[in-house]
Ligand SMILES: CC(C)[C@H](C(=O)O)[C@@H](O)C(=O)O
């Protein structure tokens with residue numbers, strides 16, 4: 001019995017295509033004898049496409065992507081400050097549009113300090129937690145506006161929208177993660193200042209906590225959470241938080257665990273109504289694009305998340321183990337992008 | 351000619367009174383022969399006062415405080431989760447009310463790694479920057495609300511409000527700081543997602559930058575800024591940012607430069623229409639209150655900021671130097687609160 005998985009590939013801009021190429025090698029290698037065939041469709045989307053055609057993400061593209069079983073994305077975004085991209089906002093028009101349209105309400109971002117990975121902390125201890133970041137609400141909804149733009153009387157507003165429906169579903173997902181891990185969940189918000197947005201998060205976490213008496217629950221203000229991420233990251237198991245705080249905490253967590261070159265993520269629709277999308281946390285880094293300087297590890301670990309999401313947990317574990325072994329042997333090597341990919345494939349086949 | 355400064359003291363809750371006591375010792379010692387007399391009025395405000403009287407900050411208290419030349423605050427806030435404080439919100443009702451009512455539009459937070467201070471980074475390098483955090487706008491304005499609270503149909507919103515008036519004045523202050531320092535200014539925001547709030551900040555920084563051709567200006571998304579704070583904090587000189595991002599970045603910066611026990615701040619009304627307020631960045635830490643375990647250094651460095659604000663720059667520099675010398679000699683001593691204050695006073699008098 002062979003299974004076919006329809007995979008949409010969005011290599012994107014900058015280093016995106018380079019790291020996706022390595023991720024594909026790894027995916028192909030690990031699924032070679034698995035009985036699962038990946039049918040890949042490539043979508044040319046991002047700043048480069050916008051500059052050619054003026055399209056960010058057309059309805060046709062969106063519909064075509066939505067017809068797949070899963071998505072692997074590299075990175076999107078042009079050179080910062082490029083005047084031709086001034087009115088584009090590739091992030092909102094492409095990346096966030098995909099997350100919102102495909103109802104990726106869980107943005108899952110694991111942080112682990114792998115033995116051998118160079119980190120900035122003097123005494124990092126053991127670090128192994130996941131951030132469950134909400135993906136479809138909060139300050140990211142785009143409910144903002146401005147009047148008298150460009151004048152001394154401009155007023156610019158942004159509204160964070162938080163619903164019981166939206167908060168509860170991601171909080172439930174986070175508790176499920178905690179049940180499968182070390183049974184500890186930390187809500188991060190800023191309830192003392194954002195009393196309404198914070199209030200709904202606090203209330204729903206308390207309610208769902210009552211159904212999980214075996215999970216230890218605590219709460220941290222976002223400012224305090226950043227302190228603990230550098231002074232005691234080992235205290236975290238599962239962090240659940242809103243879209244903006246999750247954005248901030250996961251970049252910091254990436255830095256603390258050896259750099260954003262290792263940080264993978266899944267934009268997940270757990271209901272399966274839409275395809276989930278896997279991508280490295282890093283951006284398109286146009287300054288080093290095309291030079292084989294990018295680390296493909298985050299993209300490769302995103303493949304591990306993708307495999308796990310598809311129920312291919314053995315294959316996922318094999319990829320993670322191969323990456324771990326590679327990191328442990330890495331040193332300060334500065335190998336080219338393709339060489340890192342090849343080394344990881346080599347370990348898979350060994 | 352003797353000058354009288356009317357100083358409002360708000361020791362507050364938890365460790366607040368302990369650290370303010372040491373700050374007062376230092377203030378008294380350094381101004382003993384300066385010809386400046388501090389006339390102090392004590393205000394009993396905070397969670398303890400609320401529990402006694404039900405008052406958070408009455409109009410009378412506010413008017414009385416506003417009639418002073420400056421304010422020194424310890425920390426306010428009760429034991430987290432205390433059910434009797436459930437409806438109080440001391441932070442919004444007292445601390446933020448003071449900042450907003452007294453138009454503290456600059457929240458000035460210096461971050462410096464003092465020789466001898468223990469930090470979490472393996473290779474911190476030289477760290478010496480200031481965060482100019484906006485204090486009267488952004489997501490802190492309290493323009494939020496919720497409907498159907500406590501039901502599965504709750505919707506909770508928070509609106510960030512940003513005005514050209516409010517952004518321009520704090521950006522001008524930040525450029526003045528940069529002119530007096532290493533002439534580098536970094537705007538931190540999230541312009542790719544919060545396009546309206548981010549847009550007004552970007553535009554105004556660009557406009558004011560044109561008047562300061564000698565200041566090098568760059569921009570970072572808030573998530574990227576947290577990465578640099580742990581991987582390359584030495585790159586920063588002046589950071590200007592909004593109220594919420596400033597809250598997050600300064601706690602992280604405090605952690606990176608040896609802990610929140612050293613981080614001082616000024617809530618400043620540069621126009622002088624209202625008294626400015628100086629306070630340690632740390633909170634009331636009720637768990638260690640009354641045990642002489644708190645580090646009074648942040649409160650003492652807040653006195654240095656206060657003295658500088660009052661034009662007593664020699665006295666300010668003497669306090670800073672005494673603190674620096676104390677930190678350099680400190681080791682892992684774990685001295686009681688009062689002993690640290692006494693040691694710093696001793697250095698001032700030596
Ligand atoms: C590019 C940007 C819109 C995005 C975000 O803010 O979510 C990125 O920072 C991320 O974390 O995936």
Ligand SMILES: CC(C)[C@H](C(=O)O)[C@@H](O)C(=O)O
Nearest residue numbers: 192193223441442445597631
């Ligand atoms: C106590 C809280 C309201 C306050 C803030 O968020 O501004 C504190 O975190 C700070 O940074 O001074």
